[in-house]
Amino acid sequence: MGQCIGTAQTEQERKARFRSEQIDRYLSRLAKEELNVVRVLLLGAAESGKSTLVKQMKIIHSNGFTAEELVSFKPAVLDNLLGSMKFVLHGMGILLIDLEHTRNKVHAHSVLSCGRCFDEDQMLFPFVSYALRCLWADAGVREAADRGYEYELNDSAHYFFEHMERITAPEYKPTEMDVLRVRLRTTGVLETQFKINRLTFRMYDVGGQRTERKKWIACFEDVRAVLFVAALSGYDMHLIEDPSVNRLKESLKLFSSVCNNVFFKNTSMILFLNKIDLFQQKILHSGRHLRHYFPQYRGADCDVDSAARYIASLFLSLNETPEKLVYHHFTTATDTSNVQIVFQVVMETIIKENLEAVSLL
Numbered sequence: 001m002g003q004c005i006g007t008a009q010t011e012q013e014r015k016a017r018f019r020s021e022q023i024d025r026y027l028s029r030l031a032k033e034e035l036n037v038v039r040v041l042l043l044g045a046a047e048s049g050k051s052t053l054v055k056q057m058k059i060i061h062s063n064g065f066t067a068e069e070l071v072s073f074k075p076a077v078l079d080n081l082l083g084s085m086k087f088v089l090h091g092m093g094i095l096l097i098d099l100e101h102t103r104n105k106v107h108a109h110s111v112l113s114c115g116r117c118f119d120e121d122q123m124l125f126p127f128v129s130y131a132l133r134c135l136w137a138d139a140g141v142r143e144a145a146d147r148g149y150e151y152e153l154n155d156s157a158h159y160f161f162e163h164m165e166r167i168t169a170p171e172y173k174p175t176e177m178d179v180l181r182v183r184l185r186t187t188g189v190l191e192t193q194f195k196i197n198r199l200t201f202r203m204y205d206v207g208g209q210r211t212e213r214k215k216w217i218a219c220f221e222d223v224r225a226v227l228f229v230a231a232l233s234g235y236d237m238h239l240i241e242d243p244s245v246n247r248l249k250e251s252l253k254l255f256s257s258v259c260n261n262v263f264f265k266n267t268s269m270i271l272f273l274n275k276i277d278l279f280q281q282k283i284l285h286s287g288r289h290l291r292h293y294f295p296q297y298r299g300a301d302c303d304v305d306s307a308a309r310y311i312a313s314l315f316l317s318l319n320e321t322p323e324k325l326v327y328h329h330f331t332t333a334t335d336t337s338n339v340q341i342v343f344q345v346v347m348e349t350i351i352k353e354n355l356e357a358v359s360l361l
Contacts, residue, residue, distance in 0.1 A: 036200055037200045037202060038199050038200070038202070039202050040203045043254075044230055044251065045239075047155075047231060048229040049229055049331075049334075051190075052180055052333035053229065053272070056180070056343075060343070061196065064176060065176060065179060067173075074173070079117070080160055081117075081164065082114060085136075087153055087157065088144050089135075091145075092140060092144040095144055097140050100138045100139040104134055104141075108135060110128065111128070123170065124168055124170075133164060133165070136161055156183055159181045160181065181334060223264070223267055224268060224350060225350045226268070226270065227346070228269070230251040230255065230273055232276055233282060235290060246293065248293075269326045270328075271326055271328040272331045272333075273308065273329070274332070283307050284302055290307045290310070294310070
């Protein structure tokens with residue numbers, strides 16, 4: 001009987017050892033896989049273009065969007081189009097611009113009173129489609145849209161207006177560029193994963209609104225690189241949450257808190273100065289000169305390069321650790337080729353700074 005008990009215990013011990021070895025092998029494999037994972041934290045104030053960069057990573061490194069995924073953005077595109085037209089109509093009141101044709105007043109009322117512009121099948125209501133087209137053909141509406149920077153019209157409004165015929169067509173299906181342009185507020189933390197060579201990149205996009213920033217701390221652990229995005233074109237704009245605060249100054253304050261955070265003492269810091277295309281348009285054509293908002297600027301009013309370099313210097317001067325490098329790039333997040341080129345340089349920087357961590361030496 002003693003022998004039977006001893007045999008049973010030995011068998012149990014053998015199974016336990018086997019199970020323990022299996023767990024050890026699994027954990028070892030998992031640890032090796034984790035060495036090849038590069039976590040990138042995407043931070044920045046609201047409206048900086050972070051989410052657009054995430055979409056670009058999907059297009060460039062993850063075979064883009066499927067037909068079903070593209071269609072899923074249709075409600076958001078239609079809402080963006082309607083919302084942008086509403087904003088322009090309100091802007092006309094601010095700028096004291098009248099409609100060219102009084103008959104378009106009924107169309108303006110239709111748009112302003114419309115809460116939802118499509119049916120259960122995601123088909124744009126015909127009366128909304130007709131109203132939008134009539135309004136966009138009105139010279140008063142176009143003048144107000146062209147002066148959108150005076151009442152902070154969103155960046156994508158002109159794009160959707162210019163593609164209105166296609167977007168309002170019954171057979172409309174969103175394109176990748178439509179998806180890049182559509183504005184959706186990021187709440188919580190969104191993870192995007194893609195592979196480059198032997199490395200797996202996990203990019204975490206966190207909402208940039210002030211109410212979302214308390215969630216950032218949960219993403220700080222084991223981050224190899226912080227990619228901070230700031231919109232250059234926000235130099236003359238104000239926060240939606242607090243109209244008394246300049247958007248670029250808010251980004252500068254936020255960058256300082258991130259760059260000098262103890263969590264990121266040994267983390268690669270990359271700065272994307274985004275929306276350089278919109279910045280160029282404003283500096284050259286709007287009359288809203290940088291010196292009006294940043295009096296310390298001493299460059300020429302229409303010198304885009306000088307103005308951009310000045311803003312870059314403001315960000316870089318906030319780094320309190322001289323030996324810590326901050327790599328900065330000027331970007332246009334909606335331009336896939338631009339993002340592809342810049343991001344390739346960024347990835348090489350991250351990989352170079354993390355060779356030991358990813359066991360590639």
